[in-house]
Amino acid sequence: MKPGFVLFQCGALVAFLLLVRFTWRTMGPKHAIGFLLYLLVASVFHELAVAGMAAVADRPPNYTAAQGTLRIGSLGVAIVMGWMFATILSFQLARMIQSRSFPGSNIFATLTLMALVTSAISYAVEITGMRVGLWVWAHNQPLSVWLPFSYPTAAFRAWPASTTLMMGLYCTFRYRLFSSSRWVSSLVGLAFFFTYTFLEMIEDRLLPTGWLLIDAQSQRPIVLWGCLLALTLWAPKSMLGSSERA
Amino acid sequence: MGAKARTMHNRTASSSWEIVAASGIMIAVLAVLDVFDAREPIVLLSLAPLGLLVLASLRRVGPQTLLLWIAACGALAALTWQWRYLGLAYPAAALGLLAIGFRLLARRG
Numbered sequence: 001m002k003p004g005f006v007l008f009q010c011g012a013l014v015a016f017l018l019l020v021r022f023t024w025r026t027m028g029p030k031h032a033i034g035f036l037l038y039l040l041v042a043s044v045f046h047e048l049a050v051a052g053m054a055a056v057a058d059r060p061p062n063y064t065a066a067q068g069t070l071r072i073g074s075l076g077v078a079i080v081m082g083w084m085f086a087t088i089l090s091f092q093l094a095r096m097i098q099s100r101s102f103p104g105s106n107i108f109a110t111l112t113l114m115a116l117v118t119s120a121i122s123y124a125v126e127i128t129g130m131r132v133g134l135w136v137w138a139h140n141q142p143l144s145v146w147l148p149f150s151y152p153t154a155a156f157r158a159w160p161a162s163t164t165l166m167m168g169l170y171c172t173f174r175y176r177l178f179s180s181s182r183w184v185s186s187l188v189g190l191a192f193f194f195t196y197t198f199l200e201m202i203e204d205r206l207l208p209t210g211w212l213l214i215d216a217q218s219q220r221p222i223v224l225w226g227c228l229l230a231l232t233l234w235a236p237k238s239m240l241g242s243s244e245r246a
Numbered sequence: 247m248g249a250k251a252r253t254m255h256n257r258t259a260s261s262s263w264e265i266v267a268a269s270g271i272m273i274a275v276l277a278v279l280d281v282f283d284a285r286e287p288i289v290l291l292s293l294a295p296l297g298l299l300v301l302a303s304l305r306r307v308g309p310q311t312l313l314l315w316i317a318a319c320g321a322l323a324a325l326t327w328q329w330r331y332l333g334l335a336y337p338a339a340a341l342g343l344l345a346i347g348f349r350l351l352a353r354r355g
Contacts, residue, residue, distance in 0.1 A: 004283035011275035015268035022264035089272075092265045096303035101341065102348060109344075116340050120295035121272075127292035128276045131284035148330040149292055233347050 004132045005066075009078060016081060019088045035170065036084070042166045043083035047075055049197060062154050063137050079135070082125075087163045090117040107175055108231035111168055115160035115225065122159035123151060157221045161196075164228070169193050196220065269300045294319070294334045302341065309345075312338040 024032040051074065054061040065076030094113035102109055127149045129135055141152040171177055172189025179185040199220055273293055280289045298315055301307065319335035322328075 002283075004279050007283075008275060008279060011271050015271040018264040018268040018271070022262060022268075025264075026261075085268075089265065089268055092262060093269065093299060093303045096262060096265065097299065097341075100304075100306040101302060101345065105348065112344070116337055117296075117299050120299050120337055124273070124276055124293050124296045127289055128279050128284065131286060131289065132279050144333075146330060146333040147336075148328060148333065149289055229347075232344075233351055 002133075005134065008129075008132070008134060012078070012081065012085065015089075016085050019085060019092075022092065023088060038170055039084045039087055039166065040080070042169070043080045043087075044075065046083055046162055046166070047080055053200060060138050062141070062152075062158075063135050065135050066133050076135075083162065083166070086118055086121050086125075086159065087166050090114045090121055090163055091167050093117045106232065106235050107171055107177065108228055108235055111164050111171070112225075112228050112232045114167060115164045115228070118160040118163045119156060122155050123147065126151060126155045161221045161224060164224070165193055165196060196224070266300075266304065269296075269303075273297070273300070291322075291331070291334060295337045298337050302337075307341065309342065312342045 020032075020036065023035060027035060051061055065071065065079055070077040091110065091114050094110050094117050097113050097117070098105060098110055102113075130137065130150075137152055137154075141154055144151045144153050144156060147156075169186075169189045169192075173182060173186040176182050176185045178188040273296065276293060277290055280292075281287050298307075301311075315338040316332075316335040319332050319338075322334075323331040
């Protein structure tokens with residue numbers, strides 16, 4: 001195995017264990033186990049969905065893990081762990097930014113900041129990962145026109161949307177964002193989550209040219225960010241996840 | 247935000263050395279790989295957006311810091327004639343716009 005692979009995987013493992021320790025310490029054992037299990041299931045679902053969507057669209061997956069990285073069946077263990085890592089780290093960094101610069105704002109502000117942090121993590125990791133060969137992007141990926149170093153636009157869309165959806169769904173349950181009933185709130189979150197995922201599967205066929213005068217793949221994340229930003233700025237008190245009622 | 251939630255938020259922010267350490271390890275590993283494995287030290291610039299956000303997690307970043315960051319990226323873009331380097335300032339622009347949004351809403355009451 002290349003020394004770069006070993007360094008990356010060892011560093012990622014140590015950093016991941018630090019995040020697990022933080023989660024355990026701040027949430028307590030019961031909530032920490034539930035949260036980590038949820039993230040594990042969501043990350044596995046994400047990877048299976050990526051492969052499933054590629055199969056439905058009859059095209060190769062956008063990316064594949066490099067040879068030599070640990071796998072269980074078709075699942076890349078490092079990629080699943082990477083989603084958990086990115087979700088925890090970006091959410092906690094977002095909370096820290098929020099408490100410093102936007103005190104008194106709601107849980108949607110945390111999720112909005114989380115999307116921003118995830119995009120920055122994605123940019124740093126993708127640029128290095130592609131050069132070192134940690135994973136391989138499919139050929140003919142459109143590249144960002146406004147960022148240097150040949151960054152795939154698919155990464156910029158997918159990373160923030162994935163972590164925000166994963167954490168958003170957790171928040172609908174944990175903080176009862178959409179109803180005082182935990183289960184009703186979770187159902188609303190689940191409906192949103194699966195609608196978003198389903199649209200991703202079918203929109204290439206139904207709306208190939210895009211309906212917001214932009215490319216078909218970018219419109220869904222833009223609608224997601226627009227909704228999140230609106231809720232960040234205008235969500236009523238009853239929808240604040242950080243309220244005492246939660 | 248209620249007092250209880252505010253206390254929780256502050257506690258999280260003040261005792262989160264693991265988060266800072268994990269960010270530091272990630273940045274250090276990526277930097278080593280950029281320089282010694284990929285052999286493209288210029289790619290270290292890809293760590294800039296994350297660097298700003300980690301800084302913002304450790305201390306409040308005001309308008310001066312954000313403008314300075316945008317100006318630095320703009321200067322780099324102008325000096326190298328690579329206008330895409332200006333894109334590295336996107337987190338500063340996003341944080342600034344979010345702050346303006348909150349300020350406008352607060353002014354309207």
